[in-house]
Amino acid sequence: MKVLQINTACGIGSIGRIASDIHKMLIEQGHESIIAYGRGTAHNCDNTIKIGNNLDFYTHALKTRILDKHGFGSKNATRKFLERVKNYNPDIIHLHNVHGYYINIDLLFNFLKEYNKPIVWTLHDCWAFTGHCAHFDYANCYKWETHCQKCPEKKSYPKSIFLDNSYDNFEKKKELFIGLKNMTLVTPSQWLANLVKRSFLKEYPVKVINNGIDLNAFKPAPSDFRKKYDLENKFIILGVASPWTRRKGFEYFIELSKMLSVKEAVVLVGLSKKQIQGLPKNVIGINRTNSTKELAEIYTTSDVFFNPTLEEVLGLTNIEAQACGTPVITFNTGGSIETIDNSTGYIVEKGDLQEVKQIIQRMKKEGKEKYSNYCIARANNYYDKNKKFQEYIELYNISMTMNIREDTGNYFLRKD
Template structure:
């Protein structure tokens, strides 16, 4: 079977790692897989093609902000992708993310409709059924066509022009006639939401994200050197948060900092900041890293992993922590809770968007109690890891996708 995987990234970021895992396992299993991706460093490996032109991506991002229209530019990059598809002649195309200013949606989907190539599409966010939003939060205007977007300045961002109604109508038109065999979502939360949209008629199923649980994400021994490097005492309780752009409002970094102020006897490490610095006596900020081994060391060293994002589909950071033997605590938002069912995770159902100071203080107190409650369970790292490997090893993910490919190709 010849499979082409399309994504914004390759090898790096949550979706880029998933795509690379599928590519590697397909080829090892005797199939012929290739990756076409739009952004990031050029990867010099057989069957991996960066079609995105960086200068065109920057122009696309600027035009999207000026005009309010995303996914309508990058004609040269998209033409390169189409030529690559023509040359490869795949039996199946597996699409992941198409936003992030690197491809022309209409141009690509019209070609795929003309060729009637079978498509499997993994939704990692809400983008394909909203006008422009990766996450709709509490907004449900996409059910009636979008317009008057309350999040016009959030990613995918605009300087002020609202084209969301037009963009959603164009997405619906582009999807008509596409040989779309299956829509996959990593979480039940996103599957249920997708079924409430114009895409309800398609085959929608859940396949959890998978990671490398053997070579990278496994429990490491106590790491005194790591603690010493950042001035953390060996006996201090350690709470870890990891996210790209962790101080972005959606990622909840500020909530973690505010929680740390209420827990002076606990050390907090936030990975994914703009720089590495000691924020306060009990908070260490660390810049984003592509070093997976370093991340695994932090996951293993932490007593608890915390996630305070306002919106996530099925965050890979949670399953990375679990595979390293670390329990999860966080806000019960979107699909996050699905990653760590009890007893491996404790989640607080509080919507902090627009909360009063009193409610926000209650949220912080609930998170503090959740950390204490989770640690009181005294689960061993091996117990947590055993669950995580059975559910989230990339071999499990691959086999589930292979079943879909075999049915759909």
């Protein structure tokens, strides 16, 4: 089996690592695999195709900023890439993010319709069925169910400074994305799957495959973190994101810090230098870390992980925290609530910090030990990345089998 994956990055970021991990598993099982990517340099993958260059990226970004035509730049880069796809002749094409200023969706999807190979498309956000934004839930905008226009999130990713082209983008995406004969959509959560079934992509079968984590990296890991940051004998409330944006709920941590006692402290990982400089005294800010070992140590030493996200497709940080034995509190938003149960954490209504404070006091009395074993067991039972990526390979085989049957059926139909 020859597999081509297409994503913004390779081996970098959560989605880039998913692609490179699937690639590694395919190679180990004797298959052929290539990852095509558009930004940065490839990591943990020895067989790649780079789509375009820095000039292509910047001109595509400029087109987005001025005209709000994200996904419709990079024409020359895409044409050259599609020629390489023909030469490689994959049995199956797995799309991840096709946004990110690197590929032309008009050329790509018209090619895919003619190429007639099985397609798996993992939707890691909502960009595929909106006229502009990748995340809409926290803006409480559901125009995509009928028709996008006058986008309230025009200045969110992919940011447009001047024009609002959301109406035409919606029309064009609908035209391009529907009508592929053998495409299966994958979503990391049931929440996103339910949204897809309400969108113009509802004609396609949708399979939920949760994102997984490396359980060899994320596991209980003792450290001197408390001593290093003078947090001994304090109840630590942890938050992890990169970057810390409005959607990730940074402001809620600042408000929560005002409600804490001297025996409680907030630790935030993934902050910018500017954000760290403006923190209250009882909030410790740490720059982004690429060390899973360091991150596992911080998860382990914390008493609770708080995720005040305003929209999340799944919430890998919730899972990483549980794998290290730390319970989770999260807002009732998106797919984040699917990652925990009554034994591993709590779900509170969006913005209800009084309820968060009450839960923290309850956890202090009960002790972290009440939750830890359940958290570790849940992470191990449901989110082992090796099991999750094997589900993708099984889906590839099913898609190829369906395609062969269709081709055979068409052959006999033509013969008759």
